[in-house]
Amino acid sequence: MIMYGLLPGDRAPSRNRAETVDTLAVWGDRRTLDAQPPYRVEQADDLATFTAYARLRREVFVDEQGLFPAGVAGDLDEVDTDPRSIVLVARVVGGPDDGVVIGGVRLAPIWRGEDIGAWQGGRLVVAAAARARYAGVGAALVRAACARAENEGVLRFDAAVQPERVRFFGRLGWMIAGTTTVAGRPHVLMRWPINRLAAVAASIKAPLANLLAGLRPGGPGFVGDDGAPVPGTDVVAACDAIIPSMVERDPYWAGWCGVLVNLNDLAAMGARPVGLLDAVAGPTASRVARVIGGLRAAAERYGVPILGGHTQLGVASALSVTALGRSDQPVPAGGGLPGHAVTLTADLGGDWRAGYSGRQWDSTSTRRTAELRAMLDLPRRHRPCAAKDVSMVGIVGTLGMLAEASGCAAELDVAAVPRPAQATVGDWLTCFPGYAMLTADVDDRPVPAPRPATSGRCGRLLNGSGVTLRWPDGVLTPALSGHVTGLGHA
DSSP states (O other), X not given: OOEEOOOTTSOOOOTTSOOOTTTTOOOSTTOOTTSOOSEEEEEOOSHHHHHHHHHHHIIIIIXXXXXXXXXXXXXXXXXXGOTTOEEEEEEEOSSTTTTOEEEEEEEEESSSSSOOSEEEEEEXXXXXXGXXXXXXXXXXXXXXXXXXXXXTTOSEXXXXXXXXXXXXXXXXXXXXXXXXXXXXXXXXXXXXXXXHHHHHHHHHTTTHHHHTTTTOTTOTTOTTOSSEEOTTSSEEEEEEEXXXXXXXXXXXXHHHHHHHHHHHHHHHTTOEEEEEEEEEEESSHHHHHHHHHHHHHHHHHHXXXXXXXXXXXXXXXXXXXXXXXEOSSXXXXXXXXXXXXXXXXXXXXXXXXXXXXXXXXXXXXXXXHHHHHHHXXXXXXXXXXXXXXXXXXXHHHHHHHHHHHTTOEEEEEGGGSOOOXXXXXXXXXXXXXXXXXXXXXXXXXXXXXXXXXXXXXXEEEESSSSEEEEOTTSOEEEEEOSOSSSOOOO
């Protein structure tokens, strides 16, 4: 564990003083909101910068504070040798001191093994001579560290803070998470609140309850499911529209995804696909042809026919697809119970789709028909108590919907989530992953993952509501505080 060591002269501005986070503005009597600060925050990328930062740390933590012994190592530790560590420095801009490093901060993954999205910040320092002359340097470094951590896909960002600096961090939005000890001295463990998971769910799914009031989509026992059993038959229907901007920007991929998402919806309910219907619109025949090209290619690859549909020209781009399947016993999303184990089965092959890095994982376009059909058939063969395919709201948001439909809360073990090496934890838990299925079942029925998919038990349904992340050190952090859609347990 490492710590922040802000000094008394490096203070945060009070609430009634002007501050601009985006520009890292300096707070001072001679500066305005539009003025650029006389320093910039940037990543250290050469030996001279690292050396200057290390010298500042020794001057403050060893010579001034006496926090570490005055030996050769000083305040250096194993985090400094971790190649994943990032150092941000504040450097003077202009004047005779142009380029001089006047402060810095370090951030790195908490655990030295695989990076699972939990990082720690520390060794925050501002040069003694700069504290009065350059106000706000410490705050600028902290904000930059928080922004960089979130940009690295981090979902937990901690720091061990000297007690006298708790108020400073609190003003910047940090929360107290416990106590710890650094170099034999008591520190306060603080945590930066990262709301990425909740924000994704809220932006996509939160309005559904009000919008669909009175409709009860899916019918009794299947409200809010990926598809809907047709009453009096063994037919299951699913329908999805593709975001118009995606149809406009990438029409072929939009057509492919129109097939993909609907077949995944049927698969989650244990239904065998029998056919597709599409409604395609666009300003030109060329645009519509490219959408249909993607639809045709995906339908052929999955071995599912396009039965018909509707085409319209001379209008804005749009695409919706309906898939029909058969199941005499559809698998519900709301069949889970407290105590059920949660499993993620996902295809980790492929890579980020070009132009959609961090948002859409393409594992399907290079798969053979037999591989695609084997993955689609998994829920039908396994018949878990509950299943839901991971949608645009991501793994955590989808787990929240499964738990909500089951009248439960959920806990996700972050380290146990199957994940491709190319994806950060933050991106993987919030992206659309191509093929990924969440299931809930009793402990003695593990999911038999079909190749090329990978299965991993990574959570559990509990009493209550919302989704919590569990970390290897036993720490629990909130991901979703309550219901995702508001459709409830029906």
